[in-house]
Amino acid sequence: MTAASSQATRSNQSRTTPGGSSLGNPIVQALHEMAVSVLGEQLREMFEKADDILFDSAEKARGGDEQRLYLDTMRIVRVQRAKIIDAFQNSLRSALSTLADEVAESKGADPDDMSQWSLQEGDALEERIAVSNMSEKATNLHAHELVELQRRMTRLAELSGGALAPDAMAPARIIHAFQASMRDLSVDFPIKLVIYKLFDRVVVGRLSEVFVGANQLLAVHGIEPAVDARTDAKRAQQRPKPRAAMAGGAPAQPAWMSEVAPGTASGFGASAMGAGAEMAMPMGGAAMAGGFGAGSAGANGAWPGAAASAGGFYNDAVLVSEINQILSAYARGQRPVAPPWLPPENVALVAQMFDAYFRDPRLPDSLKPLLSRLQLPVLKSALADPVFFTQPDHPVRRATNDMFEMLSQFGSSNGSPSPQMVSELQGLVEALMRAFDLAPEQLRTMPATPVEEHVAETFIREQEEEQQKKNRARVERVRRIVAHELRRVIGERQLSSGIMRLMLSGFGPLLCLDYIRSGVDGASWTQTMGLVKQVLRSLEPGDLTAEQRAMQEAEIVAAISRRLAQIGFSEEKLETVVSGLLQAYLHRPEERASTAADGAVAQPGVGLSPEKELQGLLSILLVPGGWFTLVDTATQTKHWMRVRAYYPAQNAVLFGHYMEERYLRLRATSFATDLAEGRAAAIDPSPELQNAIGRIATLPFERSSEALAWIDGQDANAQQVH
Secondary structure, X not given: OHHHHHHHHHHXXXXXXXXXXXXXXXXXXXXXXHHHHHHHHHHHHHHHHHHHHHHHHHHHOOOHHHHHHHHHHHHHHHHHHHHHHHHHHHHHHHHHHOOHHHHHHHHOOOHHHHOOOOOOOOHHHHHHHHHHHHHHHHHHHOHHHHXXXXXXXXXXXXXXXXXXXXXXXXXXHHHHHHHHHOOOOOOOXXXXXXXXXXXXXXXXXXXXXXXXXXHHHHHHOOOOOOHHHHHHHHHHHHOOOOOOEOOOOOEOOOHHHOOOOOOOOOOOOHHHHOOOOOOOOOOOHHHHHHOOHHHOOOOOOOOOOHHHHHOOOOOHHHHHHHHHHHHHHHHOOOOOOOOOOOOHHHHHHHHHHHHHHHHOOOOOHHHHHHHHOOHHHHHHHHHXXXXXXXXXXXXXXXXXHHHHHHHXXXXXXXXXXXXXXXXXXXXXXXXXXXXXXXXXXXXXXXXXXXXXHHHHHHHHHHHHHHHHOHHHHHHHHHHHHHHHHHHHHHOOOOOOHHHHHHHHHHHHHHHHHHHHHHXXXXXXXXXXXXXXXHHHHHOOOOOOOHHHHHHHHHHHHHHHHHHHHHOOOOHXXXXXXXXHHHHHHHOHHHHHHOOOXXXXXXXXXXXXXXXXHHHHHHHHHOOOOOEEEEEEOOOOEEEEEEEEEEEOOOOEEEEEEOOOOEEEEEEHHHHHHHHHOOOEEEOOOOHHHHHHHHHHHHOOOOOOOOOOOEEEHHHHHHHHHO
């Protein structure tokens, strides 16, 4: 924190009484300059590291397209780095000095959020989610520094008479400033996403330098937090530093742990302890918090299991004690003492894997103990099979990621798992524990293979990317829901290309935002859908006079323009999406007589046919990555399956088995029949999915069933290609 400390010293030379009514306040100015200086330097370091990170990623890429993406990003970063740094510093100054109410007013009118949003392209929505995830990660990662800083900033805001927002130094402000600096970068969205990942990896993990610097600067000026915050800060200073070095100069922690939040390793399992005592954690947090008693390593350097080994027995309890000893040593900044066959680095990596799960806000607290039961079996598998860390599709690693994904679905929706579902999930976890579990005695006979530094870094990055991929399913589901609801309202009407442009590129993004805010039952969604129906009715023959019709058309166009402007549509974009409607109104007589395809207008029509309605509902359900259970009536066996692909034109859906490398291809109508008759169920309580399943059950489509025929991975890949 050299930059922060020096800035604080310079500010101290002009120390004044806190107060003032403008950003001329020297304390506020000092805060801004410190943040811009430190973050600007971090961004420069990010670009200096970019070549190595991107080249390494390109070498490990699975295909030519992915490799080209990293190399193209490397070229763009080299050329545009100065422009991005300047834009970031300017955006940061603006973001830090904006008051809270100004932020609230401008947030909904950000052109980059919505102006390019359409049902065909979800880039803006994916960017929105990526930025939100970075903000959540930063808030969780630097929670301790932020609590103290928030209290100091609140005090400073009071003293400055409203000239400063209490959240002026919040992670969201910093990350949105970086997003703003990317606006004028003319690159394809995948490249922009890679640059976001660079920022996430290099800068977001180090934001504590800014927050610590801000706390130091405010302390110099006498801006103190509440008493309880000072007590917490004092206790934090008294705790051992987790990143300290050993006396001999050798690092106490692997280099790859330097970018991980303090306490990550020592929190392995502890984050789930408070969620439910009825499911005790195998990595019991009590041992870590309260020490290890006779089992702890003593002055002779013996590890906890030495006595047990000498006594001729070795079980899970002894192994857990040794693991906790390793993690506690890392938490204290000490080199762990461990038996030769138990590499501390491997233990810490699996600890971080589960810690990332537990920090994810989507995972409900009530289900954390269920996931925590997999910690010890997964760690045993990782110790027994070193390729666990090098193969993203390793069976144990894949199954654990999938289990986290299933459980997190209950936290990302308004629903909650039923007691029956919880019971079934417990059964699935127990099946995994049996499949992955190994005898501790067996582990001790295997050769130790400590994970190398570059492998550890790749493992951490791959786990982060695995969780970020889940956002794509969310984006795709929202788009499919909106597209289907629009198709239902339009029905069998034949619309001109200009009207369809309004529906897809105007009402589409507006409905997506309405859905994210309040769902299909919200007032905003109802208002927008009412406007859609108004447009369709206005294109149908009626009894209005020319003057009445002209007034109605003007009101509709004005209402559409207001709604789209509220979500950030520029004048140019508004003109583009509304022009088709204006043309239809202007050429109404000609359109009545025209039969040209592009001149088609809305005619009173019926709703979608049952077949098309079913296809639309299935498209909402069968988003790649979605989870379902299916009962095989022939064997009375319940299978847990993940959607691999849905082929509406072929009336087919491809599922992958949860625990095994095999796949199931079904007719989509057969799967719909299973859903309607209760043999299949979605592992997601979200209202939109349950509503879609309920609507399928009432549709008069032709019901059919078929025997389950599993295929291997090679055949499944061939079917996906064709």
